Amino acid sequence: MNSAVQIQEQTRLASLDRYDILDTPAEEAFDRITRLTRRFFDVPMSTVTLIDGHRQWFKSRQGVSACETPKGPAFCSVVVREARPLIVPDAAADERFANNPFVTGAPHIRFYAGAPLRTPEGHSLGTLCAMDTKPRAFTADQVDTLNDLARVVMSELELRVLAMTDGLTGALSxxxxxxxxxxxxxxxxxxxxxxxxxxxxxxxxxxxxxxxxxxxxxxxxxxxxxxxxxxxxxxxxxxxxxxxxxxxxxxxxxxxxxxxxxxxxxxxxxxxxxxxxxxxxxxxxxxxxxxxxxxxxxxxxxxxxxxxxxxxxxxxxxxxxxxxxxxxxxQPGLRRRVLKAGQISFNGGRSTIDCTVRSLSEEGAGLKIVTSAGVPETFKLLIETDGFSRLCRIVAKADREVDVAFV
The missing domain is CATH 3.30.70.270 (Reverse transcriptase/Diguanylate cyclase domain)
Known part of the structure; x- marks a missing residue:
């Protein structure tokens, strides 16, 4: 990834962080949109997807069991990277996706249509997508409709930011x-x-x-x-x-x-x-x-x-x-909150795992990953945007979180 792309990605993540939306509960305003998407296009699956450093996380999902999946093979990552709609009529016949684990395995995607969730500044935070287990066509009018629904999602996100008070707690936003x-x-x-x-x-x-x-x-x-x-x-x-x-x-x-x-x-x-x-x-x-x-x-x-x-x-x-x-x-151990794309690197750099760095200090970091299974006790943490590379050892871990100390 060249430096310009790295800077663009970090700016995108900073924009995503501003919305305070990651890992929040389901909300009817977003569920209503995925239900409409599913019915309007007659598809079994629809999601509002947000992409951070290591995963695609679903703010809303219809017909999809997982609440998040790895970023690497995600169709939605392509939409975010290219900042334009992606239409895949038959994933099994598309050389970019034929061997994708989400095509060959659950949820067995054959058709995919995704529109970017773009901020007023032009950053793509994620997607609104429609998916099917069968191949199908998608017209230009349908692409326009999907784009309009994606803009409705962004309007909901903007309303959350602009709201004077938090609807759940009554505290100021x-x-x-x-x-x-x-x-x-x-x-x-x-x-x-x-x-x-x-x-x-x-x-x-x-x-x-x-x-x-x-x-x-x-x-x-x-x-x-x-x-x-x-x-x-x-x-x-x-x-x-x-x-x-x-x-x-x-x-x-x-x-x-x-x-x-x-x-x-x-x-x-x-x-x-x-x-x-x-x-x-x-x-x-x-x-x-x-x-x-x-x-x-x-x-x-x-x-x-x-x-x-x-x-x-x-x-x-x-x-x-x-x-x-x-x-x-x-004082050692003091961390600042961040949202940065990182990589866990081991086996001499031959093996990598995407992660999201959520806290950082001179002494260590807090990482979020899809699963901590398979992460070695020592590894290098890379943050390409910052030119950062430090040897780490795990001091605590849970299913999807790892705390490390730098050595």
């Missing part, structure tokens, strides 16, 4: 919170009053979704937001800035007082008991706190400091509150 943060930061500088920010992240939330399902996960998110809101002043601002991540803006509040607020929020979340069909479950959250100071030159920096402190809280055992201090940035 990511964009709205950042707007409030910028306004509060400017006022604090102008009138020389204190300002603090708290970042909080629910601990091991993915395990809750995996074990109890997304409806219970939604209950956890709503309950956690409500518990926090009950402990805050009317002048404080609560926003949902990620899947299970929230931020709190505390005007006229210094670091010492913000720490007390964070501890109240931590205790409130820890007291929750979320009902499930089996038994009530308890949850905890980790908190990072930062305050306006001489090292904070922008609203974004204040948020970054709180986020850095949150990572320290996670690394220090979770379910705790940690304040940001200048020395904290240099």
């Amino acid at each position: 990511r964009r709205s919170f950042r707007g409030e943060l910028s306004r509060a930061f400017a006022l604090a500088l102008r009138h020389r009053h204190e300002l603090s920010c708290i970042m909080l992240d629910l601990d091991r939330f993915k395990a809750i979704n995996d074990e109890y399902g997304h409806p219970v996960g939604d209950l956890v998110l709503s309950a956690a937001a409500a518990a926090c809101r009950d402990e805050l002043r009317k002048s404080d601002v609560l926003g949902r800035v990620g899947g299970e991540e929230f931020a709190v803006l505390l005007p006229h509040t210094g670091l010492a007082s913000a720490l007390k607020v964070a501890e109240k929020l931590r205790a409130a979340v820890a007291r929750l008991q979320i009902p499930t069909p089996r038994e009530p479950i308890r949850v905890t959250a980790s908190f990072g706190i930062a305050a306006l100071g001489i090292s904070v030159g922008s609203a974004e920096t204040l948020l970054e400091h709180a986020d850095a402190a949150l990572y320290l809280a996670k690394d220090d055992g979770r379910n705790r509150c940690v304040e940001w201090r200048p020395a904290a940035i240099a």
Whole structure:
């Protein structure tokens, strides 16, 4: 991959990250579109697909059992790479796809039509596609219709970004919170009053979704937001800035007082008991706190400091509150959130596995992969966009996640 393509891919991933859509629960707005696609074109399968560094992940799927599959053989990867619709009347007769595992094996694709999900800036995030187990023709009018439906998908994604409040939790949306943060930061500088920010992240939330399902996960998110809101002043601002991540803006509040607020929020979340069909479950959250100071030159920096402190809280055992201090940035293990395409390389470079790098520091990284099976204990992590190559050893792994330390 040449440097221009690498830069373009990283820009695309940064655009995808802005929508905060990966690994979120199914939503009727998107399911409605895949149902319409399936009925309109009389096909058994339709998906809204998003492509990150290592996989195609389905925000919505009809007639497809898997929620994600590897990026490499995905038809949708071709659409994203070429940024134009792809029509394959008979995959078995097409030399590009005849030996594709999704053709020779489940879901046995013979016909494929995919339209890119393009942002206003022109980045292709994924596809809306229609698939069949039988060959078929697809007219120019049908391609136009598929493109129109793909634009409806993008309109839904844009509405999520522009929405003032998060529909599930009632907290401000990511964009709205950042707007409030910028306004509060400017006022604090102008009138020389204190300002603090708290970042909080629910601990091991993915395990809750995996074990109890997304409806219970939604209950956890709503309950956690409500518990926090009950402990805050009317002048404080609560926003949902990620899947299970929230931020709190505390005007006229210094670091010492913000720490007390964070501890109240931590205790409130820890007291929750979320009902499930089996038994009530308890949850905890980790908190990072930062305050306006001489090292904070922008609203974004204040948020970054709180986020850095949150990572320290996670690394220090979770379910705790940690304040940001200048020395904290240099502490080993501190990672920043990223979304980068990477490769796991081993056997002298003869074997590679695509991965998505989701956190990164000088000491290590957090990777997402299709499956951790077959990943050796030591390997090289490559991030071509950054010219990055480091020898790694695994320090922890789950089914689709690997934490590594650089050696």
